[in-house]
Amino acid sequence: MAGLGAATLIMAWLPSISKKIKISYPIILLMIGAMLFFIEIPLLWPNPFWPDKWLLYISEAIVIISLMGTGLKIGKNYSLKDWKIPFRLILITMPLTMLAVYFLASEFLLLSVPASILLAAALTPTDPVLAAEVQIEDMTAEDVNSVEFSLTAEAGINDGIAFPFIFLAVLLADNDLDLSMWFLDKFLLKIIIGVMLGYLIGITLGNLIEKLPKIKGINNPHGFVSLSITFMTYGVVELLHGYGFLAVFVAALSIRYTEEVEGHIKEKMHDFAEEMEKLLLVVWIILFGGSLLNGILTIANWSGAIFALIFILLVRPLAGYIGLWNTNLSKKERFAVSFCGIRGIGSIFYLSWAFLQTDNFKDKGLIYSVAAFVILFSIIIHGLSAPRIMNRLDS
Numbered sequence: 001m002a003g004l005g006a007a008t009l010i011m012a013w014l015p016s017i018s019k020k021i022k023i024s025y026p027i028i029l030l031m032i033g034a035m036l037f038f039i040e041i042p043l044l045w046p047n048p049f050w051p052d053k054w055l056l057y058i059s060e061a062i063v064i065i066s067l068m069g070t071g072l073k074i075g076k077n078y079s080l081k082d083w084k085i086p087f088r089l090i091l092i093t094m095p096l097t098m099l100a101v102y103f104l105a106s107e108f109l110l111l112s113v114p115a116s117i118l119l120a121a122a123l124t125p126t127d128p129v130l131a132a133e134v135q136i137e138d139m140t141a142e143d144v145n146s147v148e149f150s151l152t153a154e155a156g157i158n159d160g161i162a163f164p165f166i167f168l169a170v171l172l173a174d175n176d177l178d179l180s181m182w183f184l185d186k187f188l189l190k191i192i193i194g195v196m197l198g199y200l201i202g203i204t205l206g207n208l209i210e211k212l213p214k215i216k217g218i219n220n221p222h223g224f225v226s227l228s229i230t231f232m233t234y235g236v237v238e239l240l241h242g243y244g245f246l247a248v249f250v251a252a253l254s255i256r257y258t259e260e261v262e263g264h265i266k267e268k269m270h271d272f273a274e275e276m277e278k279l280l281l282v283v284w285i286i287l288f289g290g291s292l293l294n295g296i297l298t299i300a301n302w303s304g305a306i307f308a309l310i311f312i313l314l315v316r317p318l319a320g321y322i323g324l325w326n327t328n329l330s331k332k333e334r335f336a337v338s339f340c341g342i343r344g345i346g347s348i349f350y351l352s353w354a355f356l357q358t359d360n361f362k363d364k365g366l367i368y369s370v371a372a373f374v375i376l377f378s379i380i381i382h383g384l385s386a387p388r389i390m391n392r393l394d395s
Contacts, residue, residue, distance in 0.1 A: 003041035007032050011282045015133075022391065024133055024383030026285055030376075033289020046287060048296035049368055052352045059349035062280045063159065064247055064248050066128040068230040069273035070156045071252020072266060073136040076259060078149055085146060085327060085337070086153035093316075093323030093338075094158055098124045098165065100315045104307055109300075109370065114173035115363050121165035123311065123374055127344030128155040129281055130379065132274075134386050135338045146329060147336045156253075159346050160194055160246025166350050167352050173360040193242030194252050201233050202254025209265060210258055220265045228256070231274065254311030284345060285379075292376060299369035310374040312381055316341040336393055340386050343378040347371050372387070 010032070011025075018025040035046055049055070080148055098120045105116035128135075135152040136145070164187040171177040213220045237247035256266060298302065320338025329337070351371060355364055 003036050004043065004286070007036065007286055008279060008282045011278055015278075018133070019387065020026060022387040023284060024379070024387060026130055027383040029282060029285040030289040030292075030379055033286035034293055036286060037117045037290030037293050043287065043290070046229050046291040046296070048291050048294045048299075049365075050287075052355045055348055055352035056240075056356060058280070058284060059345045059352065061348050062129055062277060062284060063349055064230050064245065065227065065277045065280065066132075066236050066309065067156060067245060067249045067271055068157065068226055068252045069270055069277055070128045070135065070152055071249045072226065072256055072270040072273065073152055074149070074156075074253055075256045078153075078267050082146070082149055084152065085150040085324065085329065088323045088327065089154045089320065089337070090157050090161060091323075093319045094124055094161065096319035096322060097315055097341075100319065101311065104310060104315075105370075109303060109307060109366070111363055111367070114169045115361055115367060117165060117172065118169035118351070118354050118361065118371065119367055121162050121169060122347045122354075122371065123343060124150070125162045125166075125346050125350075126155045126156040126341045127158065127346050127378075129346070130344035130375075130382075131155050131342040132277075134336075134342065134382075145393075147333050147340075147390070150337050151340055154341075156249040157246070160191065160243040160249070162350065163243050163245065164190070166354055170354050170357045173358050185336055190241060190243050191246065193240060194237055194244065194246035197237045197240060198233060198247030198250030199337070201229075201236070202251035203245070203258060205229055205251070206255040206258030209255065223265075223268035226252075226269035226273040229269075237239060246362050268304055281345075288372075288375070292372070296369055296372045297376075299365045299372055304366075304370045304373040305377075307370055308377040311374055312343075312377050331395060340382060340389065342382045342386070343374050345375075347375065 007029075011029075014025040014028060018028065036043065044050075073392055082123065101120035102116045105111045105119045106113065109116075109119075111119065131151060134148065135155065136148045162225050164182070167186040168177070168182060171182060209225075212218050229251065233251045234244035238244040255269075259266060267374075300307070317338045320341060321334055324334045324337060327334070348371065351367060355361060361367065
């Protein structure tokens with residue numbers, strides 16, 4: 001309790017300290033986790049993995065809370081024209097990244113076809129949690145920062161779009177794939193249901209939040225409603241055969257887009273979601289930092305390290321630059337968006353979800369180990385470079 005309490009307390013000042021020293025705070029948390037493991041603080045350290053169900057629950061909670069905060073950052077001052085950049089990242093960059101990762105996984109890591117598809121689908125989405133420092137910072141600002149907006153919107157959308165390919169990998173592993181049914185059900189139907197229900201829930205609740213306080217005696221809700229809306233939306237949409245990740249982001253967007261006047265409630269909702277996300281993030285990264293010293297990296301060894309470096313330094317930047325070709329972004333902005341595709345907790349959720357669906361992935365430990373290398377290198381490389389890149393754009 002003492003060790004975990006002290007570590008989470010540090011998070012109160014870490015974001016502002018990291019801005020001052022231009023080093024992303026996940027790097028510092030990672031070092032704290034490694035130190036706590038080294039001095040044998042008796043936490044529930046992964047050995048080197050947690051059970052899949054634990055991984056699933058904690059990563060799922062962090063990601064959906066983060067998606068609510070991500071959606072609430074984006075207000076009406078972003079037009080349809082601004083959305084062209086994130087949609088290009090989804091429609092061009094994401095498929096290119098997935099194909100490249102699939103090729104590397106099958107040819108370099110020698111994984112099976114289902115395992116290669118799983119790794120590609122799990123690693124392709126950018127992470128809404130660890131990417132907070134390159135996303136929209138001031139949700140009330142009227143000036144559109146194209147880089148921050150593009151990275152924020154991409155992180156919100158791509159988690160839901162990756163899920164059909166996780167299903168594809170599981171169906172292939174079970175030798176139970178009907179391609180037309182997969183496309184119609186897991187790809188089209190579940191995405192459409194997620195978007196539509198997320199929009200309906202968001203519009204309905206957004207109007208309630210805006211209009212109910214105009215009735216005498218009814219006050220604005222507290223910020224904690226963002227957490228209630230997050231879990232309710234996710235649960236309802238998953239029960240009704242849609243993608244909950246996508247629905248939570250769309251619901252948060254719709255809540256912001258129902259604003260008639262600028263009020264403080266949307267900011268309170270965003271701030272509460274962000275605080276909860278950071279609290280859970282501290283716990284996750286500290287335990288992840290300990291697992292790095294507890295053998296998770298030794299499974300993939302040097303091949304995992306090479307794969308991670310190629311992925312972070314070549315695959316995402318090249319795919320991103322191709323996706324942003326012939327746009328109105330400057331060269332500096334195209335480089336920033338392309339390079340700052342941060343990977344993280346969402347990847348662990350996808351892998352744990354897939355492993356709970358079937359026992360037919362033979363290289364489970366290797367896949368987790370490669371993902372750990374990618375997350376570790378992303379935290380370090382992007383954590384050292386992204387604050388400086390964003391700072392140069394502002395100067």
